[in-house]
Every structure is written in C-alpha cells, then in structure tokens.
C-alpha cells in the first residue's frame with residue numbers, strides 16, 4: 001500500500017461513527033462481542049482476552065448532530081460526554097455489546113450511570129483505577145478489580161478467560177504499544193515526515209481495529225515512512241499537553257502545525273500509550289497488568305501525583321523533546337485539565353519555557369482564532 | 385411553653401465559634417492541624433492523634449453565606465483559575481492566597497492534608513494545589529467508587545490498609561502514638577451521634593413535618609460532618625431532637641402551613657441561601673428529605689461507626705457518601721425518600737461547580753417523570769459562585785412548577 005492510501009483508510013475508519021468496521025469484524029467472528037472503552041485508559045487486554053473487540057470511544061469528532069444529548073447534559077460539561085450519549089441515543093452503539101468506563105473524572109463517572117440506564121441492552125461497567133500508588137495494598141486491590149471486570153466480561157462472553165489467553169493479549173498490546181512508541185520517536189526526530197494529524201489518524205484507526213491488524217498497519221507505515229522524502233521547514237518545536245481525553249479536531253492540529261509549529265510530543269489519545277514500557281509477564285498476568293499500571297510513570301491530569309511531580313514531569317518532557325514552547329491545549333470544560341493548567345503554567349514560567357493556552361471543542365468550526373494565536377506565539381519565540 | 389426552639393441554631397453557633405476559635409490559635413500553640421474533606425472523611429482517626437481539623441469545603445460555604453465568596457473566587461481567577469472550574473476550590477485558593485485571612489478571622493496552616501478521593505475528582509486537584517502552596521505532606525486516601533450492587537471485600541481491605549498507612553504518617557507528623565482505645569471511644573461517640581441524627585432527619589416523615597429536611601438539615605448537619613466523635617456532637621443532636629419533638633407537640637414547623645412536600649437533590653446556592661429558600665416558602669413547600677446532607681455519610685439505613693471494628697467501619701463510612709455512589713444507587717435512594725417521606729415532587733438543583741452532583745441530574749429527572757410519573761423540577765445555579773444565580777429566572781420556573789402542581793391538585797378534588 002502507498003502511504004497516502006494508508007492515511008485515507010485511517011481517515012475512513014475514524015470518520016465511521018456508525019462503527020460499521022465493528023459490524024464487519026463481528027460478522028467475521030460469529031458470536032463474538034464488542035465493548036466500547038471510554039478514555040483515558042482502560043485495560044483493553046481484558047476485553048481482548050475474552051475474545052471480544054475493544055472499541056475505543058473517542059466522542060463524535062464534530063461529525064454528529066446533537067439532537068438528544070443536549071437535553072441531558074448541561075452546557076458546562078465537556079463535549080465528549082455529550083457526544084458519547086448522542087452516539088448511543090441515535091443507535092450508533094448497536095454494534096456494541098457493552099461499555100467500559102474508567103474512573104477519570106466526575107463527569108465520566110456519572111456518564112457511565114447515564115449510559116447504563118439509557119442503553120439497557122448494553123453491559124456497562126466502571127473500573128476504579130487506583131489513585132494511591134504508594135500504598136502497600138494497591139496492587140492487590142487493583143488486581144482484584146481487574147479480576148472483577150474480567151468475570152463480568154466472561155459472563156457476557158459465556159466463557160472463561162485463561163491465564164494463557166490473557167498473557168497472549170498482553171503480548172499483542174505490548175507489540176502495538178512498541179510500534180506506537182517507534183512512531184512517536186520517529187515524529188520527534190522527523191516531524192516534517194510525519195505530521196501530528198497523520199500520527200493521530202494512525203493511532204485513532206486502532207479504535208475500531210483488532211490489535212494485531214492495527215499493529216501490522218502501524219508497522220507497515222513505519223517502514224514506508226523511512227522512505228518518505230521531505231525537507232524540514234523553519235518551524236518551532238512544541239509539546240502539546242492537556243488533550244488526553246476528549247480529542248481536538250484534526251483541523252486544529254493541522255492549523256497549529258501550519259501556523260509554524262511541529263508538535264513533537266503530546267498527550268493525545270494518551271491511553272493507547274499509557275503503559276510506556278512492556279508489561280512484563282511473570283506467571284500471573286492479572287498481577288502483571290496491575291503492577292504495570294501502578295508502577296509506570298505516565299503522568300496525567302486524571303491520576304494523582306505527589307506534589308511537584310506533575311509540574312516537574314512536564315518540564316522534563318519539554319526539555320527531553322527539545323521543544324521551544326508548550327501548548328496547554330485542553331477541552332473546554334474539562335476540569336482535570338483546567339485545574340492542572342494553573343500548576344503547569346507556573347512551572348513553565350519558572351523554567352522559562354514559553355507557553356500558550358488553547359481551548360477546543362469537538363464542534364468548533366472555525367480555526368482562525370487559534371491559528372492567529374499560535375502564529376503570534378511562534379513569532380514571539382522566533383523573534384525573541 | 386417553647387423551651388427548645390432555636391436550640392439547633394444557637395447551640396451550633398456556639399460549637400462552631402469555639403471550633404474556629406481553637407483553629408485560629410492552633411499554629412501559635414504548635415498544635416497539629418489537618419485539612420480534610422467532608423465526603424469520606426476519617427476524622428475519628430485524625431482526632432485520635434489530636435489534630436485540629438479544617439474543612440475547606442465548610443470554609444467555602446461559610447464565605448458563601450457571609451457573601452465573601454465572590455472576592456476570593458476572583459482572586460483565584462486572577463491567579464489563573466478558569467471560570468469553568470469549581471467555585472469552592474477557587475474560594476479556598478483565594479483564602480490561601482490571602483494568607484488565611486477570612487471573614488471568621490485566621491485559618492491555620494496545615495501540617496497534613498488528607499484527601500479522601502471519595503466521589504469527587506476535584507478533591508484531588510484541590511489538595512494537590514494546596515500541597516504545593518503550603519509545602520506540606522499530602523495523603524490521598526483512595527476510596528473506591530461504589531460502582532456495583534455489592535461492595536467488594538477487596539475495596540474495604542484496600543481502604544483499611546491505607547488507613548493504617550495514614551496512621552503511620554500521622555504519628556510521624558504529630559510525634560504522638562495512637563491509642564486504639566481512644567479511637568474506639570471516638571468511633572463509639574460517632575455512632576451515637578449518627579443514631580440521633582437519623583432520628584432528627586426521620587422526624588420529617590411526619591405530616592406536617594416539623595423539620596425542613598434540606599434548608600434546615602444542611603445547617604444541622606455541620607456537627608455530624610465536622611465534630612463527630614465528640615460528646616458535644618452527641619449533646620447537640622440530643623438538643624436538636626428535643627427541639628423537633630417540641631415542634632411536633634406545639635404544632636410548629638419550618639413554614640406556617642405545609643402545602644407541598646418535596647425531595648431535593650443537589651447542593652444549596654450558599655451565597656443566595658435565603659432568597660432560594662424564599663422561592664419555595666412562598667408556595668408552602670417543605671423539603672422533607674434531600675441528598676446533600678448525605679454527602680458526609682448515608683446513615684439512613686443502618687450504617688454506623690462501630691467500636692468493635694473501628695478501622696473497617698471508618699473505611700465503610702468513607703465509601704458510603706452520596707457522591708461516591710453510582711447513579712443507579714443514588715436514584716434508588718431518591719425513590720426511597722419519595723416513598724418513605726411521602727413527597728409530592730422532586731426538585732433537582734444543578735450547580736455548575738459540582739459535576740459529581742450535577743452530571744446526570746437531567747437523566748434522573750427523566751427517570752422520575754417517565755417511569756415514576758412524579759413531577760420533577762430542574763433548576764440551575766451554583767453552590768459557591770454568586771454570579772450564577774438568577775433570581776428572576778428561578779422564580780419563574782419555581783412558580784410555574786408549583787402553580788401547575790396546585791392546579792393538578794385542585795382538579796383532583
């Protein structure tokens with residue numbers, strides 16, 4: 001396949017809010033089920049090991065009309081909660097059998113309850129991801145939480161997940177995450193050969209694909225990328241932070257880059273890379289998954305960090321990626337991100353790293369304002 | 385003759401005055417101070433170590449009532465907080481930025497921050513910010529969400545392990561050791577106060593109700609949330625219970641004539657408390673039960689602190705606060721209130737500051753309207769930010785709702 005064809009395919013997969021890809025997968029796997037997984041991070045290995053397709057929920061991407069959800073969700077709540085409900089209320093979850101929500105924020109918590117009442121045909125569960133990683137009891141707790149969810153999935157699937165099956169799923173996702181890491185490393189070195197819009201499309205395509213197929217697609221792209229030709233443009237390098245849950249429109253990513261930036265580091269679709277190193281298998285795969293979540297150092301607004309760690313980590317990442325500036329780019333009304341912005345802005349100030357705050361919504365239509373803001377930001381850096 | 389009327393109010397004034405008075409001197413006296421939250425709070429353990437307790441949520445609501453919230457919120461917004469985040473947090477950050485000077489004097493600096501992550505993610509962001517501001521230790525007690533029919537044993541075990549770890553930290557901060565006996569005594573007193581508090585709340589099952597289960601209960605609930613484990617707290621609820629019993633015998637109630645009985649979901653708009661209550665008083669509305677007084681603990685159906693199992697019961701208590709329950713459980717609870725307290729309607733007060741409360745409220749309204757055929761009124765303002773209260777708009781909605789109810793009633797007779 002040509003690389004352009006790959007991106008076209010990804011775009012088609014991403015735009016398909018009816019989840020017809022999922023329907024096709026189910027047709028090819030008679031009797032198998034599909035589970036929608038809300039961001040930021042869900043241990044999709046559990047779903048996969050139960051013989052099901054984990055489907056990444058990413059909101060409506062600005063493609064759908066809000067006819068029903070607006071009456072159920074107040075105006076001060078983020079778009080993804082609204083569009084997720086709308087997708088379900090307009091029958092677009094008909095190819096799903098269940099929904100899994102992680103404990104990321106107050107909105108997601110109640111959204112899970114709203115979904116279970118409004119979509120009685122779906123199995124809905126809520127996974128309480130641990131926040132106190134320093135506790136001696138945390139791995140035991142989280143292992144038991146994973147086991148609880150696994151039982152629920154097994155009942156739905158009508159089978160019992162073996163340790164071997166789970167270990168195999170963990171390996172499959174390890175491979176996927178490894179290629180994603182390679183792609184990110186590639187973009188960091190050669191941002192002119194892989195735009196953030198493209199990287200996002202590639203990653204997001206995995207929302208509806210089986211993990212093995214997605215991994216192959218990523219690998220193939222990576223191979224093709226090394227042959228891609230292009231010249232670096234005179235742009236500044238930036239890190240984009242704060243879009244870990246609801247995703248900004250692709251047009252915004254494009255507008256940012258066209259305004260004179262290379263986004264070389266970001267937290268877009270963070271959940272897909274949450275486990276930043278391989279999950280090490282050591283006999284009990286549930287424990288391995290639990291330990292990995294607890295010990296891995298991924299910092300995000302939806303998980304507690306000891307004082308200063310959040311701020312320090314952003315500054316460290318900015319320095320490692322050798323960026324000229326940071327874009328604090330969060331979804332409108334996303335409280336976890338908005339709270340952290342204060343802290344992060346102060347940290348960047350202290351570290352002398354230029355920064356700009358941007359807000360987005362799924363349904364934003366014009367990108368002139370952010371483009372101008374970014375242009376001004378770029379100029380202020382280039383001519384400082 | 386009325387002997388006990390206004391006792392609930394007056395006694396509470398004294399209790400809180402003493403509490404804030406002690407707080408103001410704590411730093412000076414080099415006595416340990418802990419900040420904590422209402423939901424999921426583990427004050428018995430902290431009291432066993434002799435901590436003075438500061439509840440930033442209560443401070444914020446005091447500012448609301450005293451019409452001082454606006455200034456603090458603005459201060460926080462000037463420091464970079466978004467207009468779209470919780471007003472309680474901004475109010476509190478505003479106080480911290482003002483060096484602890486607030487309408488009730490001076491707030492002491494914390495030696496320890498205890499964040500119960502119980503049904504509110506904002507709690508975590510809030511104390512992370514304070515930990516950085518005060519440069520003091522922060523303990524996050526991770527309280528699993530009540531997300532299923534049953535509470536898994538592993539959840540309780542996890543919370544108990546953390547409580548033991550918190551205890552070690554308290555020891556390090558205070559230099560004191562824990563007396564298990566003292567802890568048991570605190571827990572015993574808590575249970576006693578909880579018993580009395582439930583009896584007070586249940587007085588509203590009577591018709592007419594001697595108590596407003598929202599507008600009065602949100603004040604009466606202060607000691608059960610902040611002074612549990614003390615003999616004063618027990619004495620307080622004995623007094624309030626007497627006041628309520630006397631009201632029954634004298635035929636007095638929160639309003640001259642009870643015409644409508646409602647269950648109220650959501651927090652009060654503290655900066656406009658009186659005006660908000662008046663909207664309902666005009667129609668002869670008594671709130672017979674409400675969800676807000678259950679944020680600190682749902683004692684209605686038998687949950688108690690237990691001196692035989694102090695640690696486990698503190699853990700269980702931490703989990704069973706209103707916002708730490710999933711929506712289905714909350715909705716079931718409101719249903720039960722409607723039935724047990726004989727309510728004619730449900731009023732849902734959505735507040736921008738608190739998504740933990742408000743997200744899902746419109747869905748609850750649908751549930752009651754469609755499945756239970758119960759009239760339900762949905763209104764919006766805020767619990768902390770005085771800017772989000774539009775009295776005229778609220779009045780129109782409230783009037784229209786009760787007018788229709790009245791109509792319906794007269795059509796029926």
Ligand code: SF4
Nearest residue numbers: 078105245246334335
């Ligand atoms: S966008 Fe933010 S507020 Fe909305 S669901 Fe995600 S984390 Fe929660």
